[in-house]
Amino acid sequence: MADYCYKWYEADVRTKRPERFSLLLLQPNEIYFEDFSVYYYPIDLPEHVANERKQIGRLKVCSKSLVYEPQDTIAPLLRFDYKQCEFIDKWSGSLYSKIDRSNVIAVNAFQVIELKEGNKVTPYNFRKQKGFYLFSLNYVSINVIIPFIQQLWRAATLPRAEQDAMISAIVHSRLSRLQFDRNWMNDIFENIVLETTVERINPLNCTPGRIVLSPVFLYFQPFNNIDAGIEIYSSTEDMLLFLALSSEHERNHFYDIICSQKDVQLEDSVNENATLRWQNGFMSNFDYLMHLNRIADRSFNDLTQYPVFPWVIADYYSEELDLEDPKTFRDLSKPVGALNQDRLSQLKERYDDMPEPKFLYGSHYSAPGYILFYLVRVAPEYMLCLQNGRFDAPDRSFHSIAGVWQNVLSGFSDFKELIPEFYASDGEFLKNSAMLPLGVRSDNSTIDDVVLPKWARDHSEFTKILREALECDYVSEHLHSWIDLIFGFKQTGYEAIKANNVFHYLTYEGSIDLSSVNDPNERASLKLQILEFGQTPRKIFDNPHPQRNITKPLGPGNIVNMPAVSIPSEQVIDLIATVTDNKSKSDENDTKMMTYENLSMVLCRKLHKNIVTGICLSDNGNQVFSVSQDQYLRAFYINENEPCLGYNISGMIWELSDEGGSQEWNLSDEFEEDVEVSCIDLSVNKTLLVSGSKSGSIFIWSLKEHTLTNEFRSHDGAVNAVAFSPDNHRILSSGDDNFLKVLDLDTGMEVLATRLNYAIRCYHWNGAYAVCGDVNGNLNIWDMLTGTCLQTVKGHDGAIECLDVNEDNNVIVTGGEDKAIIVWNYL
Known part of the structure; x- marks a missing residue:
């Protein structure tokens, strides 16, 4: 972004x-x-x-x-x-x-x-x-x-x-009589793909007109002649076009038609892996907040739903600002109205005596008047338009940073947050460069440039320091709490009441159905209140937002291998003697970061008569062990011309062993109905078990208590594979619905949910990278810190059913539906 x-x-x-x-x-x-x-x-x-x-x-x-x-x-x-x-x-x-x-x-x-x-x-x-x-x-x-x-x-x-x-x-x-003038088209041979009436939305005004889509250009013909004929928007224009169509159906149809044009390349505005990237430090706090504002329907073109940003600094009086001192910062777990306990107590007394629907705060944290309060020096005509030709009263105008902060802490009708310009501009909006007559305050001081804190030499340095504060460790560690208030589960309902985060009911999306109000004057009055009072962002998260990882992104020394499960048997104990339990202990040792570059196929062998269902590498990466639906366990050396060994394992009794002996646990006792388990994984510290079901659910089990601790409905269709992250805080899952997901166990939130063109059947995840086998026989390398696929290599004819990775020796082995075993090398 x-x-x-x-x-x-x-x-x-x-x-x-x-x-x-x-x-x-x-x-x-x-x-x-x-x-x-x-x-x-x-x-x-x-x-x-x-x-x-x-x-x-x-x-x-x-x-x-x-x-x-x-x-x-x-x-x-x-x-x-x-x-x-x-x-x-x-x-x-x-x-x-x-x-x-x-x-x-x-x-x-x-x-x-x-x-x-x-x-x-x-x-x-x-x-x-x-x-x-x-x-x-x-x-x-x-x-x-x-x-x-x-x-x-x-x-x-x-x-x-x-x-x-x-x-x-x-x-x-x-509008029905307005005809599009084809003389304005860039090419006389352009075809019109779609033509319809729209309203172009700008701050405080809208322009009716016709939108015309050709295979190459998007044209907007205004209803009036305030614009110079036709405006053409393309990727080279530094301009945004915000259109309102007559219905949701028309909007969706228009969007689908645009996307179907071969010359149209749209950015991923949803950015489905944004939370994962932000959590792992690959997206800045500013960019992530902009992302949340966008998917919550906030727009620079709509002052009633302008992007909202938090106050993060609480010290506007010191000579120097210490970003290492927690006292420098505002408490991000509380809304602005709850930062002053004395004021909050009085507001709660009023709240208790109030009839339903109750509210704590009689004004909002984001409204058109507040946006222009901050931007009056660069957008004076907007302020005059909003306030019927007048600037705000001088004593109420934006005079100093410290004064505004003091007022939002103590005022009983002032709870406003900040806007993006405080964190991503040169500070020009704080300077009265146009020499506007903003008035004289009651103390005889003239309102000119905004008075800055002592720790900022000029307006540019002020916004630069604010940005540094927004990106610092303290804010990164606590920003998720503010997200919960504005975009998340503390926005409405019981959690909002508990968090002292209750605003007037008309500010919430869907609080009233205007179409059900029969009196046209009452409907117009309600609409005006909604537009002028301010609007709460669309709720994005129903679960607590995960905290940002403020440590360095996973790299050398921070990645550990997942434990391998050994399956001992008297018949094959000598054969697999070289496969030690070192993998299960590798969480105690640092291992190098692998990027899986220059992936190449070393050999391909067909040793089974049916689908290869399980595969494993020895600790030295030189031996491969595989099992199949043909009921055989096969073993061979990669770099030696030794014959392949095979054992018929039909009818053998296997048991999972632990150092303390064997245990038996019937998982079905925990379910109210029959659940068919499709995959399992064990946490690195061996305290948790995750299982995926063919119904699409993921279950978390405590191995100490032998109880089901949580259940998540994650996929539509069977879950193909599940795996714990090395820190045991996240789970990677894939399913027949083609989704690859990362679930944060601390909050229950999906930090990644990306839909692919294929289903992933198996993978190896070291926390930073995932080596994935898909139903098309491809080996895919995913950067799981950013949620992006780095490379795809064709391997099998049919699905890859199983794989294993030995990172110490740069070896990958895959088994497939085509009965083949492929060994890969990488750097």
């Missing part, structure tokens, strides 16, 4: 639009329909003087307002909200008027809003006095547009829900 924050607030700069008008000058989510060339006649002037001083510009027709944009960039834009208009109609004028009366729109308004005067981003100027405004149309008849404008003006007199419904009907009608 790329280590960056998408700077959505710089999009207008990249596209280099010459016009000053943007959707941010409208009300949030207001729709811009079309514009017309007009002359504006200045107000409060004699008619003949106004005619002489008329100004050329464009009149923008929007869903809730009219906006006049003068060609003179010094003059302000004028916005007339329909609700503030007494009437909008044709102007008749007097017979002696100097103004051509045939094509003039008259707007009689109680208030006009002046925007961007002097071409500067400043708070809006509300002129609250009745005025009479005239606009003469240059190239279109007034009879064409005045009925539409009057329809929108009348809609403004309706209750909000009815107004929104009327506007939606207008948009739908106009």
Whole structure:
């Protein structure tokens, strides 16, 4: 994953639009329909003087307002909200008027809003006095547009829900008549694969239009002309496109069609092995949090669901910051609202007296207002749009880091977390480079650049230190606790109550079915609350999140071999004398890290008349022992021309032996119904046994207590193989459902669940790498620290049923469905 924050607030700069008008000058989510060339006649002037001083510009027709944009960039834009208009109609004028009366729109308004005067981003100027405004149309008849404008003006007199419904009907009608202009296509021979109506979602606004997919390009044609014709998005563009389709079915169909195009190469946005990579130190804390935000439906294009990051530092007053001192850090096991015990006690008293549905915190940790609170210096127009043309009150504005931290610790309505920009930017969002008039505080201090802690010399160093803190050992060791609160099992229900992590019910996904609310005004009110109050991320984890391994990734000296199970018999005791119990003791000795490079086949022998079902290498790696469904045990030397030895083992009685003698344990006594065991493995310390069943379940057994300790439904279909990691904390499993999974035993969470194009039948896992045999006869080498397949080599004709690895001597041996035994060497 790329280590960056998408700077959505710089999009207008990249596209280099010459016009000053943007959707941010409208009300949030207001729709811009079309514009017309007009002359504006200045107000409060004699008619003949106004005619002489008329100004050329464009009149923008929007869903809730009219906006006049003068060609003179010094003059302000004028916005007339329909609700503030007494009437909008044709102007008749007097017979002696100097103004051509045939094509003039008259707007009689109680208030006009002046925007961007002097071409500067400043708070809006509300002129609250009745005025009479005239606009003469240059190239279109007034009879064409005045009925539409009057329809929108009348809609403004309706209750909000009815107004929104009327506007939606207008948009739908106009979209149905919009035709895609093929002249904008990159190649006249391109075929249109799919064409449909969508809404392009941006922070605080949306643009209806048509999306067109060709085999090569994706085109978006806006419903209005605010964008320069057609926008083309490809892999070379530094741009994101966030589209909303009319239904889930339409979205899925659109996605499937895109994926079917031969020139489309999509990144793995799900990154199914991300938890495994993060846990083993191959993914940074920042990248992992970005990954979680993405799969929890958080987006830079949606301020109501903006990516959320934690406060990690709690010291903003020291001269120097000590990242080795635990006191430097915030307690990540608690939500922000629970960090101050005195405040929490008062909030809990209120909670206890509250009727259902109860909540501890009356505001959220992530909401549009909080996002723009942090970003106002680089996204001022967004703040003005959200707050009806005004910046926040100076005493409530983002003035200093320490001040904000103190407020989230003590305020009874402030529980906000941080955003990605604090950890992955140059700190420019903390500087008032545009010299915005953000106001003067009650202590007479002017709000300018954000005041930093003493331990940061400048804004760039501040974000750099925050990133170092986010990636340090202390945070890495405790970050899983914060993940449980925001994305995991402590987000809702009893665990949330126990963790003091309860927010207003409307912030949770699926808390209310808006379609079941019959009153349109109530439904509109609820929708507005949900959008403005903030939204909790989609819940990702139902089990505790595993802790990060803060030690070095597994490498030389950290990998041990799995124990081999010896099967002694009087008939073959001399033959296998060289196979000692050293493997079972190898966990006491360090072994070298193997990467299984340059894998090559040494020899292939067919010694059995049926499928090879079990295979083993001697401790020196020079002898191979195999068993088959033909009821024979075979043995041969790899590097010597000795004849193969064979023993018919039909009817022999075998028993697993331990130094203390033999034990018998009937596993079926622990099951409520018949369970057919398909595979087993023993932990390195011999305290646990794992078994896989043909029904897809994995069972964990205590060998000390002789009891079943846990059960996991891991696969759909038979479990082919199971194995403990060398540290006994994880289990690797594979099944007929083609899944390869790693289960964290401490939390019960699957840290890896990757679906392959084939089923894995057997493997050897040393903790870092897994040598796997699949149903197609291939030998696959997997890096189990990152969850990636490193190489695949064809070996058998049919499934590889069993294998063994001797890492001391760089030897692998496999047995297959084709009755063959293959010996491999590697570096």
